[in-house]
Amino acid sequence: xxxxxxxxxxxxxxxxxxxxxxxxxxxxxxxxxxxxxxxxxxxxxxxxxxxxxxxxxxxxxxxxxxxxxxxxxxxxxxxxxxxxxxxxxxxxxxxxxxxxxxxxxxxxxxxxxxxxxxxxxxxxxxxxxxxxxxxxxxxxxxxxxxxxxxxxxxxxxxxxxxxxxxxxxxxxxxxxxxxxxxxxxxxxxxxxxxxxxxxxxxxxxxxxxxxxxxxxxxxxxxxxxxxxxxxxxxxxxxxxxxx
Amino acid sequence: xxxxxxxxxxxxxxxxxxxxxxxxxxxxxxxxxxxxxxxxxxxxxxxxxxxxxxxxxxxxxxxxxxxxxxxxxxxxxxxxxxxxxxxxxxxxxxxxxxxxxxxxxxxxxxxxxxxxxxxxxxxxxxxxxxxxxxxxxxxxxxxxxxxxxxxxxxxxxxxxxxxxxxxxxxxxxxxxxxxxxxxxxxxxxxxxxxxxxxxxxxxxxxxxxxxxxxxxxxxxxxxxxxxxxxxxxxxxxxxxxxxxxxxxxxxxxxxxxxxxxxxxxxxxxxxxxxxxxxxxxxxxxxxxxxxxxxxxxxxxxxxxxxxxxxxxxxxxxxxxxxxxxxxxxxxxxxxxxxxxxxxxxxxxxxxxxxxxxxxxxxxxxxxxxxxxxxxxxxxxxxxxxxxxxxxxxxxxxxxxxxxx
Numbered sequence: 116x117x118x119x120x121x122x123x124x125x126x127x128x129x130x131x132x133x134x135x136x137x138x139x140x141x142x143x144x145x146x147x148x149x150x151x152x153x154x155x156x157x158x159x160x161x162x163x164x165x166x167x168x169x170x171x172x173x174x175x176x177x178x179x180x181x182x183x184x185x186x187x188x189x190x191x192x193x194x195x196x197x198x199x200x201x202x203x204x205x206x207x208x209x210x211x212x213x214x215x216x217x218x219x220x221x222x223x224x225x226x227x228x229x230x231x232x233x234x235x236x237x238x239x240x241x242x243x244x245x246x247x248x249x250x251x252x253x254x255x256x257x258x259x260x261x262x263x264x265x266x267x268x269x270x271x272x273x274x275x276x277x278x279x280x281x282x283x284x285x286x287x288x289x290x291x292x293x294x295x296x297x298x299x300x301x302x303x304x305x306x307x308x309x310x311x312x313x314x315x316x317x318x319x320x321x322x323x324x325x326x327x328x329x330x331x332x333x334x335x336x337x338x339x340x341x342x343x344x345x346x347x348x349x350x351x352x353x354x355x356x357x358x
Numbered sequence: 359x360x361x362x363x364x365x366x367x368x369x370x371x372x373x374x375x376x377x378x379x380x381x382x383x384x385x386x387x388x389x390x391x392x393x394x395x396x397x398x399x400x401x402x403x404x405x406x407x408x409x410x411x412x413x414x415x416x417x418x419x420x421x422x423x424x425x426x427x428x429x430x431x432x433x434x435x436x437x438x439x440x441x442x443x444x445x446x447x448x449x450x451x452x453x454x455x456x457x458x459x460x461x462x463x464x465x466x467x468x469x470x471x472x473x474x475x476x477x478x479x480x481x482x483x484x485x486x487x488x489x490x491x492x493x494x495x496x497x498x499x500x501x502x503x504x505x506x507x508x509x510x511x512x513x514x515x516x517x518x519x520x521x522x523x524x525x526x527x528x529x530x531x532x533x534x535x536x537x538x539x540x541x542x543x544x545x546x547x548x549x550x551x552x553x554x555x556x557x558x559x560x561x562x563x564x565x566x567x568x569x570x571x572x573x574x575x576x577x578x579x580x581x582x583x584x585x586x587x588x589x590x591x592x593x594x595x596x597x598x599x600x601x602x603x604x605x606x607x608x609x610x611x612x613x614x615x616x617x618x619x620x621x622x623x624x625x626x627x628x629x630x631x632x633x634x635x636x637x638x639x640x641x642x643x644x645x646x647x648x649x650x651x652x653x654x655x656x657x658x659x660x661x662x663x664x665x666x667x668x669x670x671x672x673x674x675x676x677x678x679x680x681x682x683x684x685x686x687x688x689x690x691x692x693x694x695x696x697x698x699x700x701x702x703x704x705x706x707x708x709x710x711x712x713x714x715x716x717x718x719x720x721x722x723x724x725x726x727x728x729x730x731x732x733x734x735x736x737x738x739x740x741x742x743x744x745x746x747x748x749x750x751x752x753x754x755x756x757x758x759x760x761x762x
Binding site for chain 1: 380383
C-alpha cells in the first residue's frame with residue numbers, strides 16, 4: 116500500500132537517507148525544511164531516482180505554526196519522521212538566544228508539532244507511525260553538551276509518553292537514539308569510527324523499527340551498553356569526569 | 359571517491375564532494391542529465407540503465423564521481439569515436455578560489471570551462487554539471503574478440519576496426535620473439551534487442567550487480583613477479599582460440615571487469631602499485647611502442663595488466679591528456695627499481711612526442727610536464743592569475759610546481 120510520509124527537517128542527512136529507503140518502496144514523500152530552495156535538489160533527486168511523488172513545504176521550527184503546516188499538507192500522513200535538530204554551541208550558558216534556539220528546535224517545536232499531528236490524526240480516526248529522532252545525549256547530562264542533551268531528554272520522555280498515549284488510538288511512536296552520526300551536523304568533529312553510524316545505517320534501523328513496531332531503538336547496539344554504563348556511574352564520580 | 363592511482367586527489371586538506379550526491383534534472387528528449395558533482399557513475403548506471411540510457415564515456419571503473427570524471431577528463435574504449443567525457447559536458451557550476459559560483463560552458467566563462475576540463479580540480483570545486491547520456495536498446499554488448507599474434511597485427515587491428523564504437527587490446531607484454539606484442543583485441547557495440555539470447559532478452563536493461571567480492575588480504579609483494587605474470591599472460595592469451603569470436607555480454611564484464619573484486623589492488627601487496635599511461639602520436643607510434651616494450655623486457659620489468667588503445671583526434675587543450683595516437687597502460691607493483699626505470703621510459707615517451715596521463719601519475723617531474731604538454735605553462739599562468747595563492751592544490755600539483 117502506498118503511504119504518505121512526512122519528513123520534518125528533510126534537509127538533514129538522516130532524513131534524506133530515510134526518504135531514499137521509503138521512495139524505493141514507492142511511497143509518496145512530503146518534505147519540510149526552512150527553505151524551499153535548499154529542498155529543491157533533494158526533491159529533484161528523489162523524483163528522478165525513484166519516480167515517486169515528492170512535494171516540499173516550508174516549516175521553520177523557530178517561526179512556523181505547526182497547524183499551518185498540517186493545513187498546507189495534501190492530507191494527513193501515514194508515517195512521520197521528525198528529524199530536525201540543532202546541536203548548537205555546546206556550552207552557551209551565557210547566550211540566552213542560543214539556549215532558546217537549542218530548546219525550541221530540539222524540544223518545544225518538536226513537541227508542538229507532534230501534538231498537532233496527533234490531534235488531527237485522532238480527530239480523523241487515522242492510524243499512523245510517528246518517529247522521533249532523539250539522542251543518546253538525553254540519557255544523561257554531560258558538561259560537553261547538556262543543553263542539547265536536556266532538550267533531547269525532554270523529547271525522549273515526551274515520546275515515551277506519547278507512545279503510551281497513542282496506543283489506544285492506533286498511533287505508534289518510535290524513539291530513535293542514534294549516537295554519533297557522520298553527517299552535516301557533526302562535520303569536522305573527530306568521531307570515534309566504531310561508535311559512529313552513517314546516515315544510511317540510521318535510516319535502515321529506523322525503517323526496520325517502523326516495520327517491527329519497535330518502541331525505542333539505538334542504531335548501533337554498542338550504544339545501548341555504553342549508555343547503560345554512563346547512566347549507572349554514581350553521581351559523586353560522574354560530576355568529576357570529563358565526558 | 360579518492361580513486362586516482364597517484365597523488366592527484368591527495369592533500370593535507372580534502373573537500374569530500376560525496377555529499378553533493380543529488381540528481382537534479384533529466385531531459386529524456388535530449389538525454390541531458392544534470393547531477394551534483396559527487397554522484398557516481400555507479401549510481402547513474404543504476405538509475406538510468408533500466409530507462410535505456412548509458413554513460414556517454416566511461417573509464418574502466420564505475421567508482422568515480424561525475425565531478426572527478428570531468429576533472430580527470432576520463433576516456434573509455436570509445437575515445438576514437440566519442441572523444442572523452444568532457445566532450446559530452448554542456449556546462450558545469452564551479453566554486454572558484456574567489457568564492458564565486460560560476461556557470462561555465464563553451465559560451466559562458468569559456469576559458470574557465472576549458473581550463474577545468476582535465477584540470478585536475480585545480481580551478482575550483484565543481485558543484486554540478488550537465489552532460490548528454492547515450493540511448494541504449496539493451497544493457498548488453500555485442501563483442502567481437504580477435505587474437506592478434508604480434509604487435510603489427512595488434513596495431514593494425516586497432517586501426518582497421520576503428521569503425522567499432524569500443525575497442526581495446528589486452529597485450530601480453532611478456533611475450534618475445536615472433537609473438538612480441540601479441541594481444542587479444544576486444545571490440546564492442548551496444549547490442550540490439552534482437553541480438554540477445556532468449557534468456558538475456560527477459561531483462562534486456564538489467565543493471566550490474568551491486569554486490570562485490572572483497573579481496574581478502576594483502577598478498578605478499580612477490581606474488582606478481584616476472585614468472586607468475588608471464589604464466590598468467592600466457593594462459594590468458596591461449597584461452598582465446600586463433601582467429602576471432604563473437605558473443606553478447608553484459609556491460610559489466612565488458613566495461614568494469616575489475617569492479618567485481620573490491621580492493622583488487624591488494625594483489626600487489628602492501629607497497630601497492632602504480633599505473634603508467636602514455637600516449638604516442640600515430641607517426642612513429644609503432645617504433646615508440648616497440649621501444650617501450652623492449653625496454654620492459656631488457657630491464658626485466660613486468661606489467662600485470664597491459665592495455666593498448668587508440669585515441670581519436672582531440673584538439674590540444676591545457677592539461678587534457680588524449681591526443682590522436684596510441685595509448686598504452688602499464689601496471690607495476692611498487693619496487694625500488696621501478697622509479698629509475700620509469701625515468702628511462704619517460705625519455706622514450708618524450709622522444710616520440712608522447713606524454714603521460716596525470717590521473718595515473720605519481721612521479722613525473724615538473725619539467726617533464728611542461729615539455730610534454732604544450733599548453734601546461736599557459737594553464738599555470740592562467741591559474742595563477744585567477745588564484746594567486748593556489749587555494750586548490752594537491753600533492754601532485756605541488757610536486758609539479760604548478761603554484762610556484
